[in-house]
Amino acid sequence: xxxxxxxxxxxxxxxxxxxxxxxxxxxxxxxxxxxxxxxxxxxxxxxxxxxxxxxxxxxxxxxxxxxxxxxxxxxxxxxxxxxxxxxxxxxxxxxxxxxxxxxxxxxxxxxxxxxxxxxxxxxxxxxxxxxxxxxxxxxxxxxxxxxxxxxxxxxxxxxxxxxxxxxxxxxxxxxxxxxxxxxxxxxxxxxxxxxxxxxxxxxxxxxxxxxxxxxxxxxxxxxxxxxxxxxxxxxxxxxxxxxxxxxxxxxxxxxxxxxxxxxxxxxxxxxxxxxxxxxxxxxxxxxxxxxxxxxxxxxxxxxxxxxxxxxxxxxxxxxxxxxxx
Amino acid sequence: xxxxxxxxxxxxxxxxxxxxxxxxxxxxxxxxxxxxxxxxxxxxxxxxxxxxxxxxxxxxxxxxxxxxxxxxxxxxxxxxxxxxxxxxxxxxxxxxxxxxxxxxxxxxxxxxxxxxxxxxxxxxxxxxxxxxxxxxxxxxxxxxxxxxxxxxxxxxxxxxxxxxxxxxxxxxxxxxxxxxxxxxxxxxxxxxxxxxxxxxxxxxxxxxxxxxxxxxxxxxxxxxxxxxxxxxxxxxxxxxxxxxxxxxxxxxxxxxxxxxxxxxxxxxxxxxxxxxxxxxxxxxxxxxxxxxxxxxxxxxxxxxxxxxxxxxxxxxxxxxxxxxx
Numbered sequence: 001x002x003x004x005x006x007x008x009x010x011x012x013x014x015x016x017x018x019x020x021x022x023x024x025x026x027x028x029x030x031x032x033x034x035x036x037x038x039x040x041x042x043x044x045x046x047x048x049x050x051x052x053x054x055x056x057x058x059x060x061x062x063x064x065x066x067x068x069x070x071x072x073x074x075x076x077x078x079x080x081x082x083x084x085x086x087x088x089x090x091x092x093x094x095x096x097x098x099x100x101x102x103x104x105x106x107x108x109x110x111x112x113x114x115x116x117x118x119x120x121x122x123x124x125x126x127x128x129x130x131x132x133x134x135x136x137x138x139x140x141x142x143x144x145x146x147x148x149x150x151x152x153x154x155x156x157x158x159x160x161x162x163x164x165x166x167x168x169x170x171x172x173x174x175x176x177x178x179x180x181x182x183x184x185x186x187x188x189x190x191x192x193x194x195x196x197x198x199x200x201x202x203x204x205x206x207x208x209x210x211x212x213x214x215x216x217x218x219x220x221x222x223x224x225x226x227x228x229x230x231x232x233x234x235x236x237x238x239x240x241x242x243x244x245x246x247x248x249x250x251x252x253x254x255x256x257x258x259x260x261x262x263x264x265x266x267x268x269x270x271x272x273x274x275x276x277x278x279x280x281x282x283x284x285x286x287x288x289x290x291x292x293x294x295x296x297x298x299x300x301x302x303x304x305x306x307x308x309x310x311x312x313x314x315x316x317x318x319x320x321x322x323x324x325x
Numbered sequence: 326x327x328x329x330x331x332x333x334x335x336x337x338x339x340x341x342x343x344x345x346x347x348x349x350x351x352x353x354x355x356x357x358x359x360x361x362x363x364x365x366x367x368x369x370x371x372x373x374x375x376x377x378x379x380x381x382x383x384x385x386x387x388x389x390x391x392x393x394x395x396x397x398x399x400x401x402x403x404x405x406x407x408x409x410x411x412x413x414x415x416x417x418x419x420x421x422x423x424x425x426x427x428x429x430x431x432x433x434x435x436x437x438x439x440x441x442x443x444x445x446x447x448x449x450x451x452x453x454x455x456x457x458x459x460x461x462x463x464x465x466x467x468x469x470x471x472x473x474x475x476x477x478x479x480x481x482x483x484x485x486x487x488x489x490x491x492x493x494x495x496x497x498x499x500x501x502x503x504x505x506x507x508x509x510x511x512x513x514x515x516x517x518x519x520x521x522x523x524x525x526x527x528x529x530x531x532x533x534x535x536x537x538x539x540x541x542x543x544x545x546x547x548x549x550x551x552x553x554x555x556x557x558x559x560x561x562x563x564x565x566x567x568x569x570x571x572x573x574x575x576x577x578x579x580x581x582x583x584x585x586x587x588x589x590x591x592x593x594x595x596x597x598x599x600x601x602x603x604x605x606x607x608x609x610x611x612x613x614x615x616x617x618x619x620x621x622x623x624x625x626x627x628x629x630x631x632x633x634x635x636x637x638x639x640x641x642x643x644x645x646x647x648x649x650x
Contacts, residue, residue: 133461144450
């Protein structure tokens with residue numbers, strides 16, 4: 001199944017709404033200082049897959065939300081995602097000083113902070129335009145979860161090889177935003193608490209799967225990220241699922257142990273560990289784990305109204321584990 | 326009139342609520358990484374005057390808001406204020422490279438960005454707990470105004486000696502937050518649009534006065550800020566009201582013109598200009614301007630219910646122009 005076929009297929013039911021989401025985001029780029037406009041244009045048109053807005057739109061359409069509020073929500077979610085990426089760039093730039101090039105050197109740190117803050121502010125404004133206190137509340141909760149996760153990662157994730165710690169980290173980093181997309185869309189719909197909860201659980205499961213696949217792609221090196229080396233997390237001492245599974249098989253690998261212990265390790269050692277992990281069964285086991293999350297997600301999805309949007313969400317789930325592999 | 330007498334006096338009617346605001350903020354400092362807890366404790370207990378929360382509490386009590394929502398609002402406002410200060414430190418650190426020491430060197434830029442984001446997130450969460458869409462909306466608008474103002478300042482304020490530009494800048498920087506405090510408090514109260522609007526205008530006026538006085542204190546040097554040199558704005562090429570008034574008297578001062586033109590200027594030149602401004606009538610004229618703002622504020626205040634909180638707001642207004650002088 002080709003990538004473009006899948007993409008077109010599951011986005012079909014919300015194609016018009018996605019165009020309106022883009023329009024909402026584009027309106028934010030005008031009437032500012034030329035340098036800021038260029039930066040915003042660049043950020044908003046950098047070819048992201050808009051997977052989070054699509055999840056929100058499909059969920060909301062499935063549950064009968066009004067399109068106007070839904071478009072605001074979807075735009076708010078993509079803006080929130082973009083804002084965290086902007087600050088992440090700065091943070092990575094600082095924490096990757098151990099020999100790896102920073103991502104963004106043209107824009108000063110101060111301008112980067114403010115650009116991120118600006119997009120946060122616009123995200124909050126867009127979320128407020130849904131006119132829903134529940135949406136605002138979960139929006140604020142999600143921002144808190146994401147930032148808290150980043151702080152934990154900065155202060156205490158290096159060398160932690162624990163499954164529970166990993167799961168908390170990818171929840172904060174990624175699954176929280178998918179959960180926000182489905183839950184907030186449900187809040188905007190005329191449905192009961194049970195359906196809201198099933199929507200939430202569906203979002204959680206596919207979000208966890210999404211990040212696990214990202215972490216696999218970080219090892220298989222097929223990720224189309226500019227400037228990111230293979231195993232960028234491991235190079236920062238961050239232990240992801242493929243590493244955890246590899247450790248179960250080879251708990252005494254001296255190269256990996258030296259990385260986890262935070263001792264001196266060279267690029268040669270990292271590259272050797274990466275090759276070992278690539279050749280091991282850890283990649284396949286990680287993908288199976290992602291599939292289990294998607295399967296659980298499908299279970300929750302079955303409790304929701306059967307319609308073309310639900311089928312699109314099923315396909316989207318399949319796309320999450322199948323992309324770039 | 327001693328400072329402590331004034332302080333105690335106008336805070337009296339909301340003393341209990343201010344304690345609850347402190348409690349709300351303190352609850353945010355626990356259950357985190359020790360380094361973050363220390364940073365948050367430091368930020369929240371750094372002896373700020375809590376003037377913005379006091380304005381919100383007094384306005385809300387005057388207009389009959391419920392104390393629980395009001396405490397959340399006041400805490401949210403102080404958190405928003407604190408978050409912007411944290412990011413400002415980072416931004417100042419970057420933009421003050423022209424020879425002046427950065428403010429915060431212990432905490433890394435990455436940790437500073439995230440700590441600011443964390444406090445933003447908590448501010449948004451606290452604001453959402455007021456359960457008011459109007460409050461969330463104005464909260465998001467204010468954040469957007471503040472950040473937009475900072476971006477304008479970064480990109481295009483250096484050397485701009487225009488009254489209108491100055492007023493826009495201090496609105497974004499300071500008055501917007503006072504306006505938020507009074508308007509949001511009014512939204513939480515059982516009052517009509519007219520009273521909301523008078524509350525808003527009162528907040529605007531005292532906020533403008535507050536920043537003008539801050540800009541005067543930047544010249545008179547009696548501000549108790551650690552690490553900030555006298556005329557810190559002018560050293561960055563930012564033109565404040567005392568400079569504008571001085572320019573009206575001495576439009577051809579060669580020292581000041583070289584600063585405004587962004588040409589090379591030494592500390593000796595800056596110090597000479599500062600002394601000239603201190604000796605001129607510009608300081609007094611600026612204070613008179615601040616008083617005019619406070620007087621206009623008093624006019625709007627008179628349209629609001631007469632009670633002890635209103636009298637406290639009058640005293641608070643007087644305190645704004647009288648502090649540290």
